[in-house]
Amino acid sequence: KAGVTQTPRYLIKTRGQQVTLSCSPISGHRSVSWYQQTPGQGLQFLFEYFSETQRNKGNFPGRFSGRQFSNSRSEMNVSTLELGDSALYLCASSDTGEPLHEQYFGPGTRLTVT
Amino acid sequence: AQSVTQLGSHVSVSEGALVLLRCNYSSSVPPYLFWYVQYPNQGLQLLLKYTTGATLVKGINGFEAEFKKSETSFHLTKPSAHMSDAAEYFCAVSENRSYKLIFGSGTRLLVRP
Numbered sequence: 525k526a527g528v529t530q531t532p533r534y535l536i537k538t539r540g541q542q543v544t545l546s547c548s549p550i551s552g553h554r555s556v557s558w559y560q561q562t563p564g565q566g567l568q569f570l571f572e573y574f575s576e577t578q579r580n581k582g583n584f585p586g587r588f589s590g591r592q593f594s595n596s597r598s599e600m601n602v603s604t605l606e607l608g609d610s611a612l613y614l615c616a617s618s619d620t621g622e623p624l625h626e627q628y629f630g631p632g633t634r635l636t637v638t
Numbered sequence: 639a640q641s642v643t644q645l646g647s648h649v650s651v652s653e654g655a656l657v658l659l660r661c662n663y664s665s666s667v668p669p670y671l672f673w674y675v676q677y678p679n680q681g682l683q684l685l686l687k688y689t690t691g692a693t694l695v696k697g698i699n700g701f702e703a704e705f706k707k708s709e710t711s712f713h714l715t716k717p718s719a720h721m722s723d724a725a726e727y728f729c730a731v732s733e734n735r736s737y738k739l740i741f742g743s744g745t746r747l748l749v750r751p
Contacts, residue, residue, distance in 0.1 A: 528681070557737065567728065567741035580738050614681055622737060629674075629681030 526551065528617050528630035536636045542603040545633045549596050549617030556598040557627065558590060561612040570613075573598055574620075602635075610637045640665045640731050644742035652750045657716040659745045661703075661729030664710065670732035671712045672739065673703055677725045685727075688712065699723070724749045 529548045537543050549556050558570040569582040573592035590600040596617075602609055612634050616627040645660040663669055670689050674682040686697025693705040703714045712729060729742040 555737065557739075559739075566743045567730075567739075569733075569738050569740070572737055580736065582738075616682075618737070626684050626687075627737070627739070629683070631679070631681045 528615060528628050530613075530615055530630040530633050532633060533631065534634050534636075536638060537605050538638055539605055539607060541605050542601060543605060543635060544599050544601045545613055545615075545635070547598045547600075547615035547617075547630060549598070549615075550628055553617040553619050553628075554596050555618045555620060555627075556592060556596065557616045557618075558598070558600050559614045559616070560584075561614060561632070562608075562610070567614075570600065605637045607637050609635065611635060640669070640733055640740055642729050642731050642740055642742035644727075644729050644745050646745055647743065648746045648748065650748040650750060651719045653721055654718050657701075657714070657719045657723065657747065659714040659727050659729075659747065661712045661714065661742060662710050663712060663729070663731050665731055667734060670735050671703075671705060672730040672732070673697065673701070673712075673714050674728045674730060674741075675725050676728065676744075682728065685714070719747075719749045721749050721751065723747060 531546045555574045557572040561567045571581045576592045587603045592598045612632040614632045616629045618625045618627045641664045643662045672687045673685040686695045688695045688705045696702045701716045726746045728744045730739040
């Protein structure tokens with residue numbers, strides 16, 4: 525099986541712009557979670573989608589949003605980018621999103637905001 | 639609220655030496671605990687997890703961890719370090735036993751030849 529894929533792998537944006545990141549889960553997986561990783565704050569949960577429904581959301585401002593499509597692919601969007609949004613954005617997929625089931629992480633998208 | 643503390647942002651060991659990475663958690667409910675490894679420019683890979691049952695958990699690549707409720711700890715060990723173990727290691731707790739993971743700040747393991 526192919527692993528979790530994230531596109532693009534690297535992205536450079538300017539403050540004030542918006543960005544959309546994509547995540548394709550492992551075939552058959554219906555849960556996709558997003559995490560932000562920064563040197564200062566570490567790994568922080570953004571949100572999780574299951575069967576096109578957002579089940580939980582972390583403590584991020586409304587500029588961060590996401591969605592999931594019927595084929596389980598997910599996108600996250602960040603509007604009005606700030607310098608502090610520079611980070612590695614990781615997505616993870618699992619078949620059900622239950623904690624007993626392993627989450628498989630993608631390689632991440634590294635976003636740089638200038 | 640649940641939290642995870644990893645003692646030591648950097649740990650250096652010699653090849654062949656014991657690896658011990660420390661993790662303490664705070665949880666008001668019986669926790670689900672995880673250790674992940676991250677190699678440069680890669681995502682996270684699950685090493686092992688504790689949910690219920692046996693408190694000594696064996697994972698991949700020769701790693702194991704012991705859940706000690708009385709000490710609220712879940713330290714990761716490996717008897718003999720390999721050069722390939724050099725990476726960053728993250729301990730995590732499942733928030734309220736959900737799919738949402740709360741991660742520690744990570745420990746970077748350096749293996750000296």
